[in-house]
Amino acid sequence: MSEDSRQGPANGPSRRRFLTSAAALGAGSVAAGMARAQTADPLITEIQPWAQAFGEGVDATPYGLPIDFESDVIRRNVPWLTADATSSINFTPIHALDGTITPQGCAFERHHSGAIELRKQDYRLMINGLVDQPLVFTYEDLERFPRENHVYFCECAANTGMEWAGAQLNGAQFTHGMIHNMEYSGIPLRTLLEEAGLGAAGDLEDKWVYVEGADASSNGRSIPMAKALDDVLVAFKANGEALRKEHGYPVRLVVPGWEGNMWVKWLRRIEVTNQAVESREETSKYTDVLEDGTARKWTWVMDAKSVVTSPSPQSPITHGKGPLVITGLAWSGHGAITRVDVSKDGGKTWETARLAKPGEKMALTRFYLDTEWDGEDMLLQSRAMDETGYVQPTKAQLRDVRGLNSIYHNNCIQTWHVKPSGEAENVEVS
Amino acid sequence: MSEDSRQGPANGPSRRRFLTSAAALGAGSVAAGMARAQTADPLITEIQPWAQAFGEGVDATPYGLPIDFESDVIRRNVPWLTADATSSINFTPIHALDGTITPQGCAFERHHSGAIELRKQDYRLMINGLVDQPLVFTYEDLERFPRENHVYFCECAANTGMEWAGAQLNGAQFTHGMIHNMEYSGIPLRTLLEEAGLGAAGDLEDKWVYVEGADASSNGRSIPMAKALDDVLVAFKANGEALRKEHGYPVRLVVPGWEGNMWVKWLRRIEVTNQAVESREETSKYTDVLEDGTARKWTWVMDAKSVVTSPSPQSPITHGKGPLVITGLAWSGHGAITRVDVSKDGGKTWETARLAKPGEKMALTRFYLDTEWDGEDMLLQSRAMDETGYVQPTKAQLRDVRGLNSIYHNNCIQTWHVKPSGEAENVEVS
Numbered sequence: 007m008s009e010d011s012r013q014g015p016a017n018g019p020s021r022r023r024f025l026t027s028a029a030a031l032g033a034g035s036v037a038a039g040m041a042r043a044q045t046a047d048p049l050i051t052e053i054q055p056w057a058q059a060f061g062e063g064v065d066a067t068p069y070g071l072p073i074d075f076e077s078d079v080i081r082r083n084v085p086w087l088t089a090d091a092t093s094s095i096n097f098t099p100i101h102a103l104d105g106t107i108t109p110q111g112c113a114f115e116r117h118h119s120g121a122i123e124l125r126k127q128d129y130r131l132m133i134n135g136l137v138d139q140p141l142v143f144t145y146e147d148l149e150r151f152p153r154e155n156h157v158y159f160c161e162c163a164a165n166t167g168m169e170w171a172g173a174q175l176n177g178a179q180f181t182h183g184m185i186h187n188m189e190y191s192g193i194p195l196r197t198l199l200e201e202a203g204l205g206a207a208g209d210l211e212d213k214w215v216y217v218e219g220a221d222a223s224s225n226g227r228s229i230p231m232a233k234a235l236d237d238v239l240v241a242f243k244a245n246g247e248a249l250r251k252e253h254g255y256p257v258r259l260v261v262p263g264w265e266g267n268m269w270v271k272w273l274r275r276i277e278v279t280n281q282a283v284e285s286r287e288e289t290s291k292y293t294d295v296l297e298d299g300t301a302r303k304w305t306w307v308m309d310a311k312s313v314v315t316s317p318s319p320q321s322p323i324t325h326g327k328g329p330l331v332i333t334g335l336a337w338s339g340h341g342a343i344t345r346v347d348v349s350k351d352g353g354k355t356w357e358t359a360r361l362a363k364p365g366e367k368m369a370l371t372r373f374y375l376d377t378e379w380d381g382e383d384m385l386l387q388s389r390a391m392d393e394t395g396y397v398q399p400t401k402a403q404l405r406d407v408r409g410l411n412s413i414y415h416n417n418c419i420q421t422w423h424v425k426p427s428g429e430a431e432n433v434e435v436s
Numbered sequence: 437m438s439e440d441s442r443q444g445p446a447n448g449p450s451r452r453r454f455l456t457s458a459a460a461l462g463a464g465s466v467a468a469g470m471a472r473a474q475t476a477d478p479l480i481t482e483i484q485p486w487a488q489a490f491g492e493g494v495d496a497t498p499y500g501l502p503i504d505f506e507s508d509v510i511r512r513n514v515p516w517l518t519a520d521a522t523s524s525i526n527f528t529p530i531h532a533l534d535g536t537i538t539p540q541g542c543a544f545e546r547h548h549s550g551a552i553e554l555r556k557q558d559y560r561l562m563i564n565g566l567v568d569q570p571l572v573f574t575y576e577d578l579e580r581f582p583r584e585n586h587v588y589f590c591e592c593a594a595n596t597g598m599e600w601a602g603a604q605l606n607g608a609q610f611t612h613g614m615i616h617n618m619e620y621s622g623i624p625l626r627t628l629l630e631e632a633g634l635g636a637a638g639d640l641e642d643k644w645v646y647v648e649g650a651d652a653s654s655n656g657r658s659i660p661m662a663k664a665l666d667d668v669l670v671a672f673k674a675n676g677e678a679l680r681k682e683h684g685y686p687v688r689l690v691v692p693g694w695e696g697n698m699w700v701k702w703l704r705r706i707e708v709t710n711q712a713v714e715s716r717e718e719t720s721k722y723t724d725v726l727e728d729g730t731a732r733k734w735t736w737v738m739d740a741k742s743v744v745t746s747p748s749p750q751s752p753i754t755h756g757k758g759p760l761v762i763t764g765l766a767w768s769g770h771g772a773i774t775r776v777d778v779s780k781d782g783g784k785t786w787e788t789a790r791l792a793k794p795g796e797k798m799a800l801t802r803f804y805l806d807t808e809w810d811g812e813d814m815l816l817q818s819r820a821m822d823e824t825g826y827v828q829p830t831k832a833q834l835r836d837v838r839g840l841n842s843i844y845h846n847n848c849i850q851t852w853h854v855k856p857s858g859e860a861e862n863v864e865v866s
Contacts, residue, residue, distance in 0.1 A: 049560045050572055056702075057652050061550025062681070064526040068510035070541040071499060073681040075555055080498035096494040103676040104621035105585045107537060111500045112677065120491025125505055130479045142480055150759040152806040155535045155792040191534035191802075222487050245675065246533040247542065251492070251503040272486075329580040362585040372621075376582040 071111075078102075081112055084180055087168070093118055095162070097183030100313075100335065101320040105362070106157070106187055106370045110250045113186035116162050116266065118223030118287075121252040124272050129220075129256050131198075131240070135277035136213065138203025145242075145256055151193040151201075154239065156262070157369045159337045161185040161308045163265035163292055163414040169401070170412050173421075173432040177320040181420060181432060182313040185337070187370035190260050192241030195234050199278070207278050210235070216283045217259055220274040227268045228282035229261065233306075237262045237368075240273065263339030263368040264306040265414070267292055297409030308339035310398050311417035312346055312373070312390035323428030327381035332359075336371045338392035343371040345391040350377075352385030352421060352435040353400065359388070384424040385435055401434060501541075508532075511542055514610055517598070523548055525592070527613030530743075530765065531750040536587070536617055536792070536800045540680045543616035546592050546696065548653030548717075551682040554702050559650075559686050561628075561670070565707035566643065568633025575672075575686055581623040581631075584669065586692070587799045589767045591615040591738045593695035593722055593844040599831075600842050603851075603862040607750040608764075611850060611862060612743040615767070617800035620690050622671030625664050629708070637708050640665070646713045647689055650704040657698045658712035659691065663736075667692045667798075670703065693769030693798040694736040695844070697722055727839030740828050741847035742766035742776055742803070742820035753858030757811035762789075766801045768822035773801040775821040780807075782815030782851060782865040783830065789818070814854040815865055831864060 072079065081096040088094035098114040115121065126145040134140040162184035168174045175181050199215070207213050215234045218226040229238070239260040242249060249255045254271025261268045267287060282288070282304075294302040314334040317323045323330065336343045343365035347356040359373040373388070390398045401418040408415075423433040502509065511526040518524035528544040545551065556575040564570040592614035598604045605611050629645070637643050643661040648654040659668070669690040672679060679685045684701025691698045697717060712718070712734075724732040744764040747753045753760065766773045773795035777786040789803040803818070820828045831848040838845075853863040 047560065047572065049558055050562060054558070054650070056552040056554055057650055057654070059652060061547065061552040061651060063520075063550055064511070064513050064524050064545045064547065064682075066551070067541075067682065068512070068526075069501060070511075070543075070680050070682060071501070072678060073553065073685050075553075075685075076678045079677060081494070081500075082498070083494050090493075094494050096498075102678075104583065104673040105619045105676045107619045107675045109539065109675050109677050111497075111541070113500075115494045117491065117494065120493055121496070122486040122491040123503065123505075124486055128479055128484070130477065132480060142477065146755050150755060150761060152790075153534065153761065153763075153792075153804060155802055189535045189537045220484070220487055221491060222489060224487070243534040245537045245539050246535045247509060247539050248502060248506045248532075250500050252494075252497065252500060255503050255505075325576050325580060331580060331583065333583075360582075362583075372585055374583060 079112065081114060082179060084175065095164070095184060097179045098186050099179050100183050100185070100315050101178045101318050103315070104333065104372070106335075106372050107245060108186035108188055110188065110244055110247070110253060113188065113253065114162070114184050115252045116184065117221070117252070118225045119221050122221045122272055123251060124220055124256065126256045131257065131273060132275045133198060133202040133278075134275070135216070135279050136207040137199070137278050138206045141202045143198070148193060148240065148242065148257065151197055153191055153193055155189060155191050156239065157187060157189045157366065158260060158262045159185055159187045159368060159370045160266045160269055161337070163267060163308075166416040166418070166420075167413040169418070169420075170410055170416055173434045176432050178313055178315045178318040179320060184266070185370070188244040189246065190239055190241040191243035192239035192260060195238040195240055195259070195276070198240060198276070199234065204278070212280075214279045214282050216277045216279050217268075217270045217273065218275050219254070219270045220272040224274070225267065225270055225287055226283060226285040227270065227287055228279070228285065229268060233261070233264070263308060265292065265308060268306065292414060294408065294414055295411040297411065305415055308337070309415065309417045310336070310338035310340065310343065310390045310392040310396050312336035312388040312398060313420050314348070314386050314388050314422060317386065317424050317428070317430050318422050319430045319432060322430055323379065323424065326428070327379045330377050330379040332375040332377060332386065334373055334388050336365075336373055336388070336390040337369070338390065338396070339368060340396065341367045341393040343390055344393050346371070346373040347389045348375045349387040349389070350384040353387050353419065356389065365393075381426055383426060385433070386422045386424055386430070387419050389419055402436070509542065511544060512609060514605065525594070525614060527609045528616050529609050530613050530615070530745050531608040531748050533745070534763065534802070536765075536802050537675060538616035538618060540618065540674055540677070540683060543618065543683065544592070544614050545682045546614065547651070547682070548655045549651050552651045552702055553681060554650055554686065556686045561687065561703060562705045563628060563632040563708075564705070565646070565709050566637040567629070567708050568636045571632045573628070578623060578670065578672065578687065581627055583621055583623055585619060585621050586669065587617060587619045587796065588690060588692045589615055589617045589798060589800045590690075590696045590699055591767070593697060593738075596846040596848070596850075597843040599848070599850075600840055600846055603864045606862045608743055608745045608748040609750060614696070615800070618674040619676065620669055620671040621673035621676075622669035622690060625668040625670055625689070625706070628670060628706070629664065634708070642710075644709045644712050646707040646709050647698075647700045647703065648705050649684070649700045650702040654704070655697065655700055655717055656713060656715040657700065657717055658709070658715065659698060663691070663694070693738060695722065695738055698736065722844060724838065724844050725841040727841065735845055738767070738769035739845065739847045740766070740768035740770065740773065740820045740822040740826050742818040742828060743850050744778070744816050744818050744852060747816065747854050747858070747860050748852050749860045749862060752860055753809065753854065756858070757809045760807050760809040762805040762807060762816065764803055764818050766795075766803055766818070766820040767799070768820065768826070769798060770826065771797050771823040773820055774823050776801070776803040777819045778805045779817040779819070780814040783817050783849065786819065795823075811856055813856060815863070816852040816854055816860070817849050819849055832866070
């Protein structure tokens, strides 16, 4: 066998024998100095109970849940953040996940008037306004149109919003967990608009669509026609299966790279209009008040951003110094992530991380830095770059431009202080 | 806006107004002849209860499950197929899924002695045999090695096994549902073998690894060293989160493209050996008895295969004639799917389907045929081709070579008889 065939593309660091904590069984052990005497480990030398009895049969869980030992890997909310339970937020446990796909069961929720139960047979989607022929689709109608599949991230505009004022929430789940990444199956919105006919709309350059949901809030948002005809999906599956109730069952809008509140759930109506509606959700909410009191409007695209998910406050280092995998997520609403750098000293020096796969447009990218920890303090940061050349800003850079009045669109570099104990804390560096 | 910017890559058929069943609201309606008078549909004209009250808050499901309306989309078993509950099989509801990712909660299970509960702190992985230094890893040790992320299908060798004798099981879930497709995060097995050191093994060309699980069956299998050093993963996450109990929590082997029983769950030990062990699972089981009584052995790779998932017996056509989306899955253990053809007349004529994305190596590929149904009988088939040029065989071709004694490795073309009523049935065509 040639050396070539034994060497994988991402296998550079693994070819040296680097894990001195792996216990050896024989003489001349690489782990001779280790406290753990694995040769006498009954988990190796004795037959364990689970190897002596039948386990659970396949009837046990027709639809399975995580094992009890993982019961802390759940969506969590921060009760003081929002006014009432029906309009509040919970957060994806990104500190405990790996890879890029977010299971629906732990993908964050944000409702404007709670998650409703809407049967497929009661579902209707109206397309009206400046169209040649207003149409109403049943769910069954939608199933007859050509579908596409795409993996996209969905990030709430308020993700990391509490950090404008300082380092407030102690965990990646709470600072950056209003994000998920799923494989959607759905119909291009373009297809449905063309079914209704856009001749009546005239010049499409300055036209809009207004989209709203079937819940009490209706959560109406205006979307420029160019985006509506580009990559927006009318989706009915996520990660292969039906959307969950909390994610808009049976049909939601997917607006790749744009803020999550535009991904209207329980999608009810799409109106082609001459101008933006200037709804509550795009005037008093989801605008960014600057230092001088004026507001940024139409800040739809989520800029490039990243965060180290482990180590982090909820995922401390427990194994002491030596080999350490630093990992995290990066994403950009403007396209693909091209590079992520990691700093251990609060941004003074940087190392380029390994991307698990080449970045895909408007989808989460997993990065790893396979490194050694000397057991000393670290100020861990990550910095994402996207295909437009944009570089994720520091908190200071962002505040210089945007002031301190904002809630939304905080994409600054996050810092975790990792202590010699392995514990980590949310901090700011000047 | 130019025509170009309005036209997506897979959007050919959608640019004509083809869905005459979508009901129109105005005069001159495209749906003038339709029975449904949508203009008086109270689901459009009246405010519905779900738009008048708050829905469920974000505290409701810290780890969510599918909505009750989807309670039939679950793993199902066929009680008469296997001897007892602990060694039996259930099937992924592929007839109801779209896209390519399989959620863990409905991904098929096959256990040899039931699913065991093994805590991370009780987990040990031994590497021994012809290595320079036998090693035992804890779960925490494994977390310190460089990781990779890959999406792979896992198919049981017995998938479609009951169809050797005839058309027996009436549903894609039961004929083809011993398959799932997930994004794994794990360590290349190569990395761990090199950590133990392969100098002691000498020439690696003829060496093997023997892998076994911590459950009572141990389910030991021999894997040639070339595969072990190529793309095998020691995985601890699937679709981002911890493996479920039934999928081998906390650690399983991922053996891309090879039969599912080699993907050892609750992975306990990897021994480097001079020769194959010839275990029960690779002699009396998982070999293919031919017509003359001799057996094919070492039939590890799952050949190219496909199936139409909808319409199918569990997913009939309910909307009558007109636009119809025919969809299904294709995969190959030899690499990427390059093309899928669909026949409506039992293999006499074929149309090339649209692949939702270019095929990826050893991963499920979703195909669509966006077509019109004339309301007449169809004998629906799909035929996959992979990057090696291999073409999925007919049942007759496969039986000519392999006889009727086999259980495993049935990758023949499947036929669904779709009737004028829209119902579908598992049939054979000569």
